[in-house]
Each structure stands twice: as C-alpha cells, then as structure tokens.
Amino acid sequence: MNDSPNIINVTIENFNTEVAEKSRQTPVLIEFWAEDAGPSRELSPILLRLVDQYQGKFILARVNIAENAPLVQQLGVRTLPTLKLVVGGQIAQNLEGPQDETKLRALLDQVTSSPVERIREQINQLVAEGDRDGAIAMLQEVIKDEPTNYGLHTELCDLLIMVGRRDEARQILDALPKDAEGLAKPQHRLEFLDLAEGLPALADLARELEGDPDNLQLLLNLTITQVVDDDMEAALLNLLSMLQKNRQFQDDIARKTMIKIFDLLGKGNSLASEYRKKMFNVMH
Numbered sequence: 001m002n003d004s005p006n007i008i009n010v011t012i013e014n015f016n017t018e019v020a021e022k023s024r025q026t027p028v029l030i031e032f033w034a035e036d037a038g039p040s041r042e043l044s045p046i047l048l049r050l051v052d053q054y055q056g057k058f059i060l061a062r063v064n065i066a067e068n069a070p071l072v073q074q075l076g077v078r079t080l081p082t083l084k085l086v087v088g089g090q091i092a093q094n095l096e097g098p099q100d101e102t103k104l105r106a107l108l109d110q111v112t113s114s115p116v117e118r119i120r121e122q123i124n125q126l127v128a129e130g131d132r133d134g135a136i137a138m139l140q141e142v143i144k145d146e147p148t149n150y151g152l153h154t155e156l157c158d159l160l161i162m163v164g165r166r167d168e169a170r171q172i173l174d175a176l177p178k179d180a181e182g183l184a185k186p187q188h189r190l191e192f193l194d195l196a197e198g199l200p201a202l203a204d205l206a207r208e209l210e211g212d213p214d215n216l217q218l219l220l221n222l223t224i225t226q227v228v229d230d231d232m233e234a235a236l237l238n239l240l241s242m243l244q245k246n247r248q249f250q251d252d253i254a255r256k257t258m259i260k261i262f263d264l265l266g267k268g269n270s271l272a273s274e275y276r277k278k279m280f281n282v283m284h
Contacts, residue, residue: 006051010061012071019061023086027058027111032072032082034065039098043081046101050108057112061086087111116146123155132163151181158186166190188260196228216242216249223257232261236275243282255279 008018010030019028031047033040051060065072065080075084078096085093085107093107113121119142126135139156146152153176160169169186176183199205202225209218219238226235239261242254258279265272 004051004060006054006056006058007048007060007062010063010071011068012074015071019086020089022059024089026056027092027108028061028086029058029108030061030063030075030084030086032063032065032075032077032080032084034080037080040081043083043099046099046104050101050104054108054112058108085111116142116149116152120155127159132159135159136163150176150183154180154182154186158182158189161186161189161193166193184260184263185266188263191260192224192227195224199225202226202229214245216246220250220253220257227261227264232265233271236261236271240275240278240282243279247283255283 010018019030022028029047031044033044035041047060051058063071065077081097081099083093083095083099083104084091085095092111119138123135123138126132126138136156136159139152139159143149143152143156153172157169157172160166160172170190173183173186173190199221200208202222205218205222205225209215209222212218219242223235223238223242226232226238236258239254239258242249243258247254258275262269262272262276
C-alpha cells in the first residue's frame, strides 16, 4: 500500500513535516489503523482506491496506533478507524468509525476541487434543474474574472445556443482561438440546428420513413431532428443502423455524425461510451 508517493507512514517525529507542512499545499487525510482491527481492514481498501482515483489531489497519512501511542494520545484518537482531514495546517474534519465511500468522496471533493471546478459544479446543477438562464448569468460573471479560460467561453456559447441566443453565441465563437477547450460542442450544436432548418417536423419525417424504410437520406434527416430534439439515443440508434446498411453513404456521414453527437454528450457520458463500442464493432 505504501508504493504510492501519495501515501506516507506518519510518526510523532515526522508529523510536522509530513502532515502539518504538506497540508498547506495539499489536503492530508490521516488514517489511524491497527492490523487486528476489522473495521480498519475494511476501510483501508476504500482509502487506497480514493488515493489512486484522486491522483495526488490529497495525501493519505497512515498512523499505526500500536507503534505511535504518544501521537494517538496527542490527537485524541478514541476509536478505530479514525480519520482526520488536515487542511492548511489545521484539522478540518474528524471522522470516527466505519465510513461510507460516497461520503468520503464528497468530503474530498470539497477540499480538492479548484474554485473554477466548484463553480462548474454549481453551473451543472443549475442546468440539471432547468435554470439555463441562471447558469448563463453565473458563467458570465466567472468569465469576467477568468477571461482567458476559453473552456468557460465555450460552455457559455453552448448554453446560449440552447436558449435560442444563437447570434450571440456565434459572435463569441468567432473570437475564440481555434484550439479553445470544448469548442467542438457548441460548433456541432449550431451545425445541427442549421441543418434542421427547413426540414419537416420530426413526426412527419418518421411517417415518411415508415413508407420508405430504405431511404437513408430520410433516416439522416430524422436523425438531425432527433438531435435537435435532444433525443440522442434514438439518433445514435438510427446512425448505427445507417452505418450497418451503407457505410459509404455520403462519405461515411453516419460515423462522422455519431462522433459529433459524442462531443455533444461530453466526456464520460455512459451513452456515448456504449455507442462508441457499438460503432467500433460495426466497423470491425
């Protein structure tokens, strides 16, 4: 367990340098443990997993109580397992007894995320609640303090497009560097909206396709309207069908359109991961 540079064994001799001083730069989670304590053995694998996942955003400091009685007494440890979170040289949280991984993760997120990451979480929450205007207002305020954080600009553009303020979004996009973080997402959303203009309504396209099920152009048009209607799964399913029927149709447009939808869904999206695998299987 001690192979990781983010896991250290702590004694009373090195406590100041390894915990107090390091916590001024990186949060330190102290684990008090004993080999013969069942709850300690259950908690340790959870902590190891969190260390691996957070990749240096916090340090795990392990204290073997059998070898460090003075330190245990000094820090007032009364039961096992006990965790103490140290931030900025001060104990910020004291946790006694078995701990739930979800709660530990929430606690670590509070002390390891950057101010911008925390703001992004608030923005995502507003969007999830349907308050896109509130999210736009928050982004605009943050951008005043982070004018060169182009990822925030592209997020703002994507939200502006969603609420129908396309011209405003285009002006911002035109001024951004070509390699700006997240640029593809609002660009693709605009592209789908532009393509959907002049197409029949989704229900009408579906009826047309029922009468002409092998018409790939109709299927593509239906897919475009489904994306605009935010029915991404139906769109991906249709594109996968198109890929199976004729990969060469319109210069491999089914595959290219699926990739654009993956960009819209974002990194880590389960639906995107599922259909990436399906697309790969069809192509190979």
